[in-house]
Amino acid sequence: MTVDADTDAFGPEQVARTIARLGMRAEPLEHASPPVESWWDRNGRRALVTLSGLALLGGFALHAAVAGSGLVALMLSHSHGEHGVDYPVVTLLVVAIVAGLFHSFPKALASLRRLRPDMNALVLVSVIGAAFLEEWAEAGVLAFLYGLSGLVENWSARRARTAIDSLLRISPATAAVVHGDHEHRMPVDQVAVGARVRVRPGERIPCDGEVTDGNSHVDQALVTGESVPVWKGPGDAVYAGTVNGHGVIELRATRPASDTTLARIIRMVGESQHHRAPTERFIDRFALYYTPLMFAVAAGVAVVPPLATGAGWEYWFYQGMLILLISCPCALVISTPVTIAAAITSAARQGALIKGGVHLEGLARLRVVALDKTGVVTRGEPDVRVIRPLGGRTESEVLARLLAVEMQSEHPLSRAVVRYARGRGVEPAAVADFRAVEGRGAEAVVDGDTFWVGSARYAREKTGRDPLRQELADMQRPGETVVVCGAGDDIWALVAIADQVRSEARESVSRLHALGLRSALLTGDNSETAATVAGRVGVSDVRAELLPEDKVAAVRDLGARYGPTGMVGDGINDSQALLAAQVGIALGGNATDVAVESADVVMLQADMRRIPLLVDHARRARSLIIENIALALGSKALFLAFMFFGAATLWMAVAADMGATLLVTFNGLRMLRRPPAQGGPSPDLALEGA
Known part of the structure; x- marks a missing residue:
């Protein structure tokens, strides 16, 4: 857990003491290494549940030996007739009760002290009630089965953490x-x-x-x-x-x-537990009011009929305990977090970091995916095709100034210029006061002059006129970007840069469409380039020449038209749109730190095919959550029918609840299975003129 506090006034020791009063133990988590567990931490619960089971079997066996009948042993009665339960048998059953409830007892007391009864309190009260009626066998079975369900829950949580714990240990x-x-x-x-x-x-x-x-x-x-x-x-x-x-x-x-990639994976997956899914939060709120209500209903059933009609106290007290047990929301409460934890862990093992259950559910609800062009649909590794100096300047003269400015930038187009200049042995000019202008370009003081570089739109802003419209049209080929550079209102050169569409882009967009999702292409590039790229990958909704704030508006417009929207980006200029989307996805490889921090999902590998796979993975998780809720509620309804016909007992109630808990737990853990792999790579599709 994560605690926000004034550490001068409230340190780790006070936090640990407060948590201890709630029946749990807390230790500060240091650095990124897993806490060292003692033998008791690893095996104590299993040992106690085993002891409870053995004591329970011993009690049945001893009573069978005394009674001379195994059938009588299975029908242990509190009566003290011919086959009554003697003290050695009761002693074994008490051992089964204490061992079975050892771990839940402190939590039950803590919840009762706070007047916020939970499922632990519910079971404790039922066991005490059964013992009060001298139904020792049912009390023992109840305690053992509840201890066993806690052991399974603990195992499932450990299983869901196994992949992340393995990451903690692989770094030398x-x-x-x-x-x-x-x-x-x-x-x-x-x-x-x-x-x-x-x-x-x-x-x-x-x-x-x-x-x-x-x-x-x-x-x-x-x-x-x-x-x-x-x-x-x-x-x-x-x-x-x-x-x-x-x-x-x-x-x-x-x-x-x-701050390695591995450390960040571990940190993000750990933090994901604090961003709970809407379904998870709803079930927690439901259980918060539901359990006390069931206490009240059970108390009413146990007390009102005897007082109102003079009916037998023992019978109605037993019925009240039956209601307590069958109303226990174990399966309902456990099913959702187990499924979400398993789904997030499985995705992390495949290189997709989902920052919480809320974003997992968000992925499952998406109706449209907006794709940034550069670095997402294209490889983000563009190359300079040609430089056209103007005003009698030489290419070397232009490149020296361009290199000085572009070396300071993280944009993929800037990296293309830097590679081109370095490849020709150009040395950068002296530079100062660099400033990036989001969505437009960049500028800096080079050799005493303010030198700028950016889009044709930015050139219009700097020069106050349309820059060489005919020259731009002549120079630009389909799918290429033309960058303009200059000083003051004087244009120095035009630079044509070509990127490559990702080989998997068309297949990925097709898979998104097959899942019933719409797609849109958002870019700050010119309309001609955007239309060419969109046509190659199969996207019909194209929005070009967008500033960062325009991308935000486009994401909101898509959300208003079609429903929950995902945004896939990788650059600083995508960060606002990533935050504005229902789910922001940073595509790995060249994704900037700002994009990674802004996104709700981080793909460590720059492979678009993982986007539809991730959506499908999230939808499978949501289907399992709904399935588990139906199983949990269905088991309650079935047992209530048994109770209505007078065929229900306490141990049957616990067995039914434990069976449902086991069923939804194992069903949820199916999400740990590896998602289906995407197809193999194929050569990247070079844009015309690249």
């Missing part, structure tokens, strides 16, 4: 850091950003970094979900916790150990 504790010709091992949390790290064949990579020397295949399955190893060479990014193949590689650390 030490790294081989290279200084000159020497190498020495040091704790990974002491490796500084920029340090040279050597990784040998078969070793796990200790930190996020960029390969500087060597080549190798790297298995990234546990981090990105990719099923086959990925070839890595100089300039490629690698992640902490992934496994190096057969080559020796050296890398430059790019993030500290506390």
Whole structure:
């Protein structure tokens, strides 16, 4: 759990004491490592439930031996006739009761003290009532079955956390850091950003970094979900916790150990537990009022008929306890969080981080998906096709200033210009006062002049006129972007840049449509380029030349027209739209930190095919939640029918409730199964003129 508090006035010790008063134990969670569990933490509950079961069997066996009949043992009575229960049998049954309720007893007392009775209190009162009626066998069976259901619930929660706990342990504790010709091992949390790290064949990579020397295949399955190893060479990014193949590689650390991709996965999945789904919140609120109401109804059934009609107290007291037990909302309360935790964990294992159950349900409800163009539908790795200098300037003169400005920017088009200039050996001019203008371009003071670069729209703002409309039309090919640069109101050059449509984009859009979703393309690029890209991938709703605030308006318009809207983006200029959408999805690879923080879902691998898979995964989770709620409520209705015909007993009530709990738990854990894999990769589709 996460606690927001003034740490000067209210520290971890006070938090732990407060939680202890509620019948639970809390320990501060340090760093990203899992807490060390004692033998009792791991096995205590299982040992007590086993003891409860053995004591219960012993009681039945002893009574059968005394009574001379196994059938009589199964019908243990509180009467003290010929086959009455003797003290050794009662002692064994009391052991079964105490062991079965050992873990729930403190929680039950805490809830009763707060006058907020929960299911633990409900079972405790029922057991005490059965013992009061000297129905020791039913009390023992009730305690054992409830303890067993708690053991199953605890196991299911551990099962849902297994994948994340495994992530906590895969990052190496030490790294081989290279200084000159020497190498020495040091704790990974002491490796500084920029340090040279050597990784040998078969070793796990200790930190996020960029390969500087060597080549190798790297298995990234546990981090990105990719099923086959990925070839890595100089300039490629690698992640902490992934496994190096057969080559020796050296890398430059790019993030500290506390902020690696792996650490962020663990942090995000942990934080996802605090963003509860609407269904989960509704069931919690329902149980909050439902359980006290059932206490009142059971008390009324136990007390009113004897007082009003003189009927037997024992019979109606027993009926009241039956109502208490069958009204226990265990299966209803457990089913939703188990399913959601399993679905989020399964998605994380496949490289999709869902930041909470609310966003999982949001994915299932989507009706339209808006796609950013650059970096989502296209690869986000554009190349400069041609530069046309104007006013008698040379390409080198233009590139020196362009490089000075674009080196400061994170935009994919800027990276294309930087690669182009570096490839021609151009050195950047002196630069100062860089400023990015969202959705338009950037500017900086270069050699004493304010030099700007951006879209034709930005050029109009800077020069006060339409910039070379005919030249732009002549230079631009279908699917290309033309960037304009200049100083003051003087245009220096036009730069034509071509990107590539992702090979899987058309297939992904088709799968979204097959799921009944609409799609839209949002971009700040010109209308011609946007229309060309949209036509290639099968998107009919195209909105071009959008500023960041225009993208927000477009997302809201799509939501008003069609319903819940998802936004897929990867850049700083997408962050506002990601926040405005019902579900914001950051597509990995080149996604900026701002986009990752703004998004509700983070895809670690830049593969569009995972978007429809994720929507389908969320819909399966929602279907299971609805199915589990129906199973839980159906079991209650069935037992009430038994009760109406006088065929119900306390142990049957607990067995029915435990059966429903087991059923919905195992049903929910089906979400841990690996989602179906998408098709294999194919060559990227180069846009015309690329």
